Amino acid sequence: MKFNESVMSKLIVVFLFCCVLFACSKSSVVPKTAPEFKSSIPEDNAVGVKSSTNIEVEFYEDVSLADNHSVTLNSKFVKVKASSTKLIFNSNLNANTTYTINIPAGSVSSIFNVPLVEDIRLTFSTEESKIEEAGVNLVSTNPSPEATNLYSFLKENYGKKIISSAMANVNWNINEAEWVKQHTGKYPAIATFDYVHLPYSPVDWVDYSDISFVEDWWSNNGIISAGWHWIVPTYEGSVDYTYKPEETTFKASNVTIDGTWENTVAKADLEEIVGYLKLLQAKNIPVIWRPLHEAAGNTYEYTNGETWFWWGTDGADTYKELWVFMFDYFKAQGLNNLIWVWTTQTKDNAFYPGDNYVDIVGRDIYNNAEAASIAAEFNTIQQTYPTKMITLSECGNTADISEQWNAGAKWSYFMPWYDYERTNDTNESDFAGNVHEHANVAWWTNAFSNTYVITRDQMPDLK
Incomplete structure (x- = not known):
């Protein structure tokens, strides 16, 4: 059979196009990794934190919270909600107290449902309660x-x-x-x-x-x-x-x-x-x-x-x-x-x-x-x-x-x-x-x- 150079050239072009396409499609696949801790408010090991501070823990990507998440604050379960890349805690802080946040493995998952692999543990302490000097005198005139x-x-x-x-x-x-x-x-x-x-x-x-x-x-x-x-x-x-x-x-x-x-x-x-x-x-x-x-x-x-x-x-x-x-x-x-x-x-x-x-x-x-x-x-x-x-x-x-x-x-x-x-x-x-x-x-x-x-x-x- 007589070799057709034109057909052969076309086949080579198609082959090369397919190779490029396959390579591109492989490189565009996003690896499905576990959530990665980014930062927190308060920061880990922070001292003198105001008792009015709202606790937040942020990740590098959107996260979801497991129904049985077991997230604790000082070993007590707390109300937490996931919002985009953050976990937001619903808790009141007391003055002059050391707190430990524990987010156990599996409590948080990425958008691809890959769970957190290792516990996240953060510690901070709040400022001392400030009780200012009460009024010097009573409000009554000439008190007894x-x-x-x-x-x-x-x-x-x-x-x-x-x-x-x-x-x-x-x-x-x-x-x-x-x-x-x-x-x-x-x-x-x-x-x-x-x-x-x-x-x-x-x-x-x-x-x-x-x-x-x-x-x-x-x-x-x-x-x-x-x-x-x-x-x-x-x-x-x-x-x-x-x-x-x-x-x-x-x-x-x-x-x-x-x-x-x-x-x-x-x-x-x-x-x-x-x-x-x-x-x-x-x-x-x-x-x-x-x-x-x-x-x-x-x-x-x-x-x-x-x-x-x-x-x-x-x-x-x-x-x-x-x-x-x-x-x-x-x-x-x-x-x-x-x-x-x-x-x-x-x-x-x-x-x-x-x-x-x-x-x-x-x-x-x-x-x-x-x-x-x-x-x-x-x-x-x-x-x-x-x-x-x-x-x-x-x-x-x-x-x-x-x-x-x-x-x-x-x-x-x-x-x-x-x-x-x-x-x-x-x-x-x-x-x-x-x-x-x-x-x-x-x-x-x-x-x-x-x-x-x-x-x-x-x-x-x-x-």
């Missing part, structure tokens, strides 16, 4: 010597020790404190009361003019604290009372306006409660005073949140006017034995009456067993109000005080709320029980087992 002594005592111990407190059962007794003493052998240092039934006193079941047991507590070096669930008529002229905004036509915005029925009621109430507080002042008893608490309710916590008390319903500006109205009224009446506590719901700085009207900032926490998140709240509040002492003004079903303290929540004092059924009658058999709606005997025993928790027997004479 005893109020000044008490404030100085709180300042001296702030960040070093935490003072124990018990709430009255509803209003005017020391039943909760007696219950704690019965089961632990010690009294809390602070006895707290509530003037919630002001319109009814004095009657046989509540008489705020009987201060004998309050005097006794103070004479035994105990501290006195008081709050006020301020109940008002459900409508003008009503003899039914409430603090719930949905149950009354009483408007906080009218309290400071002369001639309104709300103004008339408020002035009468303030005059009455000043009389009761002056009974304590006459006995040289200072009072940690916490009125108009939790004003913002949960309005800043989630959509459709609401205020819980009438004093917060008309907004932050009205609330601050009401606070100053009370403050100025007390000042005009010569009350000088009070240490003023304002309660934050967090994210509610608009409700803050101002540094000139507040000595201590409180926070009420319930149903939170996570010491780390409690400490994170403490740190946030302290950073927001750096010249004020921060206190756990109410609590219930929380992490043990030892856990909170070790996590960095250096509260000035703590106070579990009362259990009505458990302590409403000290003579009933129920009073002997160890279980409690807000803080059982084990919780109190844990608190009192720590040398930094102050009980009444450890209190100095502040007279």
Whole structure:
């Protein structure tokens, strides 16, 4: 057969083209490798990290997270999400703490589903908690010597020790404190009361003019604290009372306006409660005073949140006017034995009456067993109000005080709320029980087992 050079040339060209094409196609195949660590925030071995820092771990390519990823922070499983090339941690950091991030092999995969081959382990430590010097003086004009002594005592111990407190059962007794003493052998240092039934006193079941047991507590070096669930008529002229905004036509915005029925009621109430507080002042008893608490309710916590008390319903500006109205009224009446506590719901700085009207900032926490998140709240509040002492003004079903303290929540004092059924009658058999709606005997025993928790027997004479 005769050789056809033209055909042969074409075949050679086709062959060479195929070779080039095959080589190119082989070189374009991307190798399927495991995820490769790139960087992290904070960096590995970083020190002095701010507790507000958000943790991120970045890779050189997009990654996905296994359903059973087992990623931990200080050996505890944490919420993590994959976003493009990063792992983003949902966790709160505490001050003065060393952290270790562990991302086990297999927890992360590349876009080709190739899993992480080796563990990634990163370590960093946060900065020390900074507690600035509390205000030099009380906000009250010419405070009594005893109020000044008490404030100085709180300042001296702030960040070093935490003072124990018990709430009255509803209003005017020391039943909760007696219950704690019965089961632990010690009294809390602070006895707290509530003037919630002001319109009814004095009657046989509540008489705020009987201060004998309050005097006794103070004479035994105990501290006195008081709050006020301020109940008002459900409508003008009503003899039914409430603090719930949905149950009354009483408007906080009218309290400071002369001639309104709300103004008339408020002035009468303030005059009455000043009389009761002056009974304590006459006995040289200072009072940690916490009125108009939790004003913002949960309005800043989630959509459709609401205020819980009438004093917060008309907004932050009205609330601050009401606070100053009370403050100025007390000042005009010569009350000088009070240490003023304002309660934050967090994210509610608009409700803050101002540094000139507040000595201590409180926070009420319930149903939170996570010491780390409690400490994170403490740190946030302290950073927001750096010249004020921060206190756990109410609590219930929380992490043990030892856990909170070790996590960095250096509260000035703590106070579990009362259990009505458990302590409403000290003579009933129920009073002997160890279980409690807000803080059982084990919780109190844990608190009192720590040398930094102050009980009444450890209190100095502040007279």
